[in-house]
Amino acid sequence: MHMDNAAFEPVRDWSPYPPVDVTIRADVSQGWLKRISPIVVTHRRRIFWSVLAAVVAMVAQILVPRVIGLAIDGALIDQRQSLWAFVLALLVLGAARAGSTFGYRYGLYGMAFRVEYQLRTLLFQHLGRLSFAFYDRVQSGQIISRANSDIRSVQMFMAFAPIMAVQFFSFVIAIGLMAAISVPLTAITMIALPGVFAIGQRLRKIMFPLSWVVQSRQAEIATVVDESVSGVRVVKAFAAERQQIEALARGAERLRWANLVQHRTRASHTPFIENFPRLALAAVLLIGGQQTIAGSLSVGDLVSFNLYILLLQAPFRFIGMLLILGQRAKASAKRIYEVLDEPVGVDDKPGAVDLVTSGGNISFSRVTFAYGTETVGGTQGIEKPPKVLNEFELEIPAGQSIAIVGRTGSGKSTVARLLMRFYEVQQGSISLDGQDIASVTQASLRSAVGLVPDEPFLFSTSVHENIAYGRPGSTRESVEEAARAAQAHNFIMGLEDGYDTIIGERGYDLSGGQRQRISLARLFLQDPTVIILDDSTSSIDVEIEERIHGSLKDLLKGRTTVVIAHRLSTISLAQRVVLIEDGRIVADGSHQHLLDTEPRYAETLAATVEDDRGKTW
Ligand SMILES: Nc1ncnc2c1ncn2[C@@H]1O[C@H](COP(=O)(O)OP(=O)(O)O)[C@@H](O)[C@H]1O
Numbered sequence: 001m002h003m004d005n006a007a008f009e010p011v012r013d014w015s016p017y018p019p020v021d022v023t024i025r026a027d028v029s030q031g032w033l034k035r036i037s038p039i040v041v042t043h044r045r046r047i048f049w050s051v052l053a054a055v056v057a058m059v060a061q062i063l064v065p066r067v068i069g070l071a072i073d074g075a076l077i078d079q080r081q082s083l084w085a086f087v088l089a090l091l092v093l094g095a096a097r098a099g100s101t102f103g104y105r106y107g108l109y110g111m112a113f114r115v116e117y118q119l120r121t122l123l124f125q126h127l128g129r130l131s132f133a134f135y136d137r138v139q140s141g142q143i144i145s146r147a148n149s150d151i152r153s154v155q156m157f158m159a160f161a162p163i164m165a166v167q168f169f170s171f172v173i174a175i176g177l178m179a180a181i182s183v184p185l186t187a188i189t190m191i192a193l194p195g196v197f198a199i200g201q202r203l204r205k206i207m208f209p210l211s212w213v214v215q216s217r218q219a220e221i222a223t224v225v226d227e228s229v230s231g232v233r234v235v236k237a238f239a240a241e242r243q244q245i246e247a248l249a250r251g252a253e254r255l256r257w258a259n260l261v262q263h264r265t266r267a268s269h270t271p272f273i274e275n276f277p278r279l280a281l282a283a284v285l286l287i288g289g290q291q292t293i294a295g296s297l298s299v300g301d302l303v304s305f306n307l308y309i310l311l312l313q314a315p316f317r318f319i320g321m322l323l324i325l326g327q328r329a330k331a332s333a334k335r336i337y338e339v340l341d342e343p344v345g346v347d348d349k350p351g352a353v354d355l356v357t358s359g360g361n362i363s364f365s366r367v368t369f370a371y372g373t374e375t376v377g378g379t380q381g382i383e384k385p386p387k388v389l390n391e392f393e394l395e396i397p398a399g400q401s402i403a404i405v406g407r408t409g410s411g412k413s414t415v416a417r418l419l420m421r422f423y424e425v426q427q428g429s430i431s432l433d434g435q436d437i438a439s440v441t442q443a444s445l446r447s448a449v450g451l452v453p454d455e456p457f458l459f460s461t462s463v464h465e466n467i468a469y470g471r472p473g474s475t476r477e478s479v480e481e482a483a484r485a486a487q488a489h490n491f492i493m494g495l496e497d498g499y500d501t502i503i504g505e506r507g508y509d510l511s512g513g514q515r516q517r518i519s520l521a522r523l524f525l526q527d528p529t530v531i532i533l534d535d536s537t538s539s540i541d542v543e544i545e546e547r548i549h550g551s552l553k554d555l556l557k558g559r560t561t562v563v564i565a566h567r568l569s570t571i572s573l574a575q576r577v578v579l580i581e582d583g584r585i586v587a588d589g590s591h592q593h594l595l596d597t598e599p600r601y602a603e604t605l606a607a608t609v610e611d612d613r614g615k616t617w
């Protein structure tokens with residue numbers, strides 16, 4: 001099973017879903033559209049053909065009033081031309097418009113949904129790279145709402161904006177055709193335009209902050225819902241359902257308010273923008289009508305003109321919509337960019353090589369660490385976070401098993417997390433077999449170091465897949481072997497579908513001890529060079545623990561092992577015990593040696609047993 005001098009082999013480096021390799025522009029000073037443009041540009045051909053189809057559709061639409069006007073004058077009043085030619089022209093224009101409308105809608109929505117896919121994948125790829133420092137401070141509801149409603153509002157804008165651009169184009173053509181009929185009448189039509197523009201600008205200014213408020217309140221609600229569901233055990237234990245409902249109601253009320261203000265703003269502005277052409281309709285009927293009576297304007301031209309004004313109504317309605325969608329998309333895009341702009345924190349250094357293990361010699365050299373210092377560019381640094389580890393020194397020879405003992409909060413789990421490189425040390429270095437863990441690839445490091453955390457997480461898949469999580473594709477035999485070693489086989493066989501039993505959300509339908517045993521089986525299967533057990537057997541019955549220790553001893557043989565424990569039985573697994581206090585190791589030796597020479601050791605053991613009771617009850 002276990003080999004020395006093992007080079008790292010990735011579990012799987014093939015995926016049916018290619019990664020999205022374009023990303024937004026990194027320059028945060030640029031506008032949101034400019035930043036997303038590299039993604040949009042990947043669809044340039046689709047956009048080109050769609051916009052072309054949209055132009056055809058618009059031209060087909062815009063020629064209709066002209067054809068009707070010419071038909072009235074040429075075929076009805078003068079009766080010099082055949083009516084059929086005009087009817088046929090209208091039919092052709094209708095068919096062209098139908099076909100091209102299908103084309104541009106299909107094309108633009110296809111583009112928008114692809115952008116949505118790319119953005120969401122990018123976001124998820126980035127979330128995967130972000131380090132624990134990010135997850136320590138961010139709310140899950142914030143991420144969920146950014147991945148859902150924010151991306152959706154960007155997608156809606158993407159589908160809509162090109163149509164708008166074409167609408168604007170049609171607006172310009174319509175104005176041209178109107179001017180060809182009568183320049184003075186066209187001028188009258190345009191009289192209210194500056195007013196419309198001013199109202200539009202005002203709407204834009206108000207909508208952006210409002211959209212931001214709406215989106216972030218949606219995220220607040222998502223967080224309350226998420227916490228009520230994932231924290232349901234605490235909620236129920238404290239009979240705090242009302243409290244959660246009130247929290248949700250508060251959030252919902254705040255969202256309702258923001259939504260109402262948004263819609264009131266919209267309702268009070270858009271009618272002016274949309275209905276302005278009706279004003280022009282009256283003015284044109286008055287002035288154009290007098291010209292027609294006086295004989296200086298034909299009836300057909302007047303009808304065409306009026307039809308154009310009606311056609312203009314659509315672009316105007318769209319202006320209002322575009323302003324609203326645009327401001328919402330801008331607010332949403334900025335919220336998405338916030339995540340994408342988040343510095344990765346722990347990352348593979350350029351030129352990082354795979355770790356080559358040779359037994360697992362661990363060395364902590366003057367390591368200083370505090371949580372909450374990785375927030376780059378944040379203003380958090382005003383108060384210096386307390387140092388959890390302070391010039392921490394620890395040398396573990398290959399193959400040794402060592403127990404770390406210390407009071408709650410003394411930094412034991414932190415030592416484990418730093419060894420996994422979940423966080424970057426601020427000073428000093430940690431090396432494994434002589435290689436600085438900060439300069440090797442994370443994948444190879446985490447394949448070489450196995451961690452069973454104090455709160456194991458199970459996925460809502462089968463028991464088999466949970467055990468094989470670190471080695472997808474493992475055979476049932478090897479999964480079973482690992483489960484046997486973790487003393488999990490018997491209870492798994494007692495489950496309804498054995499290894500194929502689907503575990504409920506987070507494995508809550510299993511006991512804490514059962515979850516830990518599955519988590520141990522995962523480790524047995526991963527077969528790492530270095531093993532860290534962070535209080536991993538604390539919720540397992542003493543009796544079963546003893547049996548696990550039997551197999552653990554086999555597993556630990558010849559591997560470097562760090563156990564974090566307060567049960568004497570677990571500590572006894574280790575050849576050496578270190579006592580951690582004030583961010584340093586204050587005593588080092590065998591269990592018996594520490595008992596004999598270090599009064600703080602016995603005190604700590606007694607205190608952690610107390611803490612343990614406090615934790616359970
Ligand atoms: N993710 C975190 N963010 C900020 N502070 C943390 C975090 N995890 C632990 N701490 C703090 O660091 C100290 C050491 O924690 P930890 O290593 O978990 O202690 P132990 O495992 O010995 O009980 C504690 O004071 C704790 O409050």
Ligand SMILES: [Mg+2]
Pocket residue numbers: 412413414454534
């Ligand atoms: Mg801990």
